[in-house]
Amino acid sequence: MSGPLLKVENLTKHYPIGAGFLKKTTPVVRAVEDVSFSVEAGETLCIVGESGCGKSTVARLLMRLVDPTGGRVMIDGTDIAGLKKHELRAYRRLMQMVFQDPYSSLNPRLTAGQIITEPVENYERLSRKQREALAADLLHKVGMSPEMMHRLPSELSGGQRQRLGIARALALKPSIIIADEAVSALDVSVQAQILNLLMDLQQQLRIAFVFISHDLAVVEHLGHRVAVMYLGRIVELATCEALFAKPVHPYTEALIAAAPVPDPTGVRFEAPVAGEVPSPINPPSGCTFHPRCPLAVERCRIEVPPLVPMTDGRVVACHVRAPASGMQAQSAAARDCPTARLARANEPIRASEKPNIS
Numbered sequence: 001m002s003g004p005l006l007k008v009e010n011l012t013k014h015y016p017i018g019a020g021f022l023k024k025t026t027p028v029v030r031a032v033e034d035v036s037f038s039v040e041a042g043e044t045l046c047i048v049g050e051s052g053c054g055k056s057t058v059a060r061l062l063m064r065l066v067d068p069t070g071g072r073v074m075i076d077g078t079d080i081a082g083l084k085k086h087e088l089r090a091y092r093r094l095m096q097m098v099f100q101d102p103y104s105s106l107n108p109r110l111t112a113g114q115i116i117t118e119p120v121e122n123y124e125r126l127s128r129k130q131r132e133a134l135a136a137d138l139l140h141k142v143g144m145s146p147e148m149m150h151r152l153p154s155e156l157s158g159g160q161r162q163r164l165g166i167a168r169a170l171a172l173k174p175s176i177i178i179a180d181e182a183v184s185a186l187d188v189s190v191q192a193q194i195l196n197l198l199m200d201l202q203q204q205l206r207i208a209f210v211f212i213s214h215d216l217a218v219v220e221h222l223g224h225r226v227a228v229m230y231l232g233r234i235v236e237l238a239t240c241e242a243l244f245a246k247p248v249h250p251y252t253e254a255l256i257a258a259a260p261v262p263d264p265t266g267v268r269f270e271a272p273v274a275g276e277v278p279s280p281i282n283p284p285s286g287c288t289f290h291p292r293c294p295l296a297v298e299r300c301r302i303e304v305p306p307l308v309p310m311t312d313g314r315v316v317a318c319h320v321r322a323p324a325s326g327m328q329a330q331s332a333a334a335r336d337c338p339t340a341r342l343a344r345a346n347e348p349i350r351a352s353e354k355p356n357i358s
């Protein structure tokens with residue numbers, strides 16, 4: 001294979017809503033607008049943003065559970081939109097999903113063994129012996145004992161159920177796992193166990209993760225790169241280290257500043273993003289963040305800012321901090337950022353911050 005494992009180009013999803021009988025145009029929810037990114041084998045790309053910014057819709061588009069309004073999703077260089085049903089089945093094996101609620105996503109009437117071998121049995125017949133061996137192997141991979149294969153989901157703890165969800169996702173030996181808020185429903189200590197399990201599995205199996213979360217502490221722990229979404233668009237995409245050390249987009253900066261501080265000696269400020277997220281049915285003109293942005297200028301109200309590459313490899317969509325004309329904007333932006341000033345004092349930017357952003 002040459003090129004990235006997963007490549008998303010200009011992905012857009014508008015959900016039509018409530019068209020009146022005589023209305024000439026159907027109103028739409030602009031859930032995802034012109035989103036592009038790529039993910040390499042063995043890499044974790046996190047997608048963060050407030051509720052309703054389009055994270056889950058991106059996940060559904062990647063899995064082709066919904067069809068895009070525009071753009072493409074390429075796996076191993078193949079555009080999955082052009083695939084016939086039987087070809088899509090083969091590609092679906094490569095990409096599996098882990099859901100937020102491990103209870104509602106597991107069939108309560110099936111045993112753990114049946115749940116995790118079911119995806120394989122959709123593709124091939126297994127003897128009882130093969131099924132048991134596969135179930136034992138998958139349970140072992142996620143740190144559970146083989147005896148658990150006879151239990152029902154209701155007889156397992158939340159953490160065990162999420163391990164089961166991960167075992168089921170691993171059954172088809174995927175190259176990519178899409179995890180949508182996969183640890184949000186778990187206690188913090190169980191969250192840490194599941195995150196460590198995912199990182200171990202990634203090292204062993206070179207699986208790529210697209211990890212969707214609103215929890216920046218989780219993202220900082222797990223991610224290689226982070227895409228920050230606001231109202232359907234990516235506003236900043238950077239390596240995890242670079243993003244947390246010196247956010248450039250004012251929205252990223254506000255999001256990081258507003259995150260709870262686990263360590264009171266840490267570098268984070270407590271300052272929430274002012275105002276509500278506008279409606280994706282009738283989003284603001286120009287930069288959709290402008291009504292909440294303390295730096296907004298006239299141009300922000302008029303023109304949609306393009307994603308501009310910065311000198312450290314990140315991309316940022318901001319007329320003020322990343323004007324389309326200048327790669328040098330990044331250093332100026334980072335200088336004015338109070339979070340960055342404190343962060344920089346603690347953690348210098350490393351030479352390895354050269355993300356592969358496309």
Ligand SMILES: Nc1ncnc2c1ncn2[C@@H]1O[C@H](COP(=O)(O)OP(=O)(O)OP(=O)(O)O)[C@@H](O)[C@H]1O
Nearest residue numbers: 015029031050051052053054055056057058214280
């Ligand atoms: N089937 C649908 N029909 C109409 N609108 C939808 C549909 N699915 C999602 N939306 C809308 O699209 C926008 C993006 O939703 P999405 O669930 O992708 O956001 P999210 O960032 O995952 O939010 P959350 O973190 O709350 O799950 C929201 O305004 C949502 O209401």
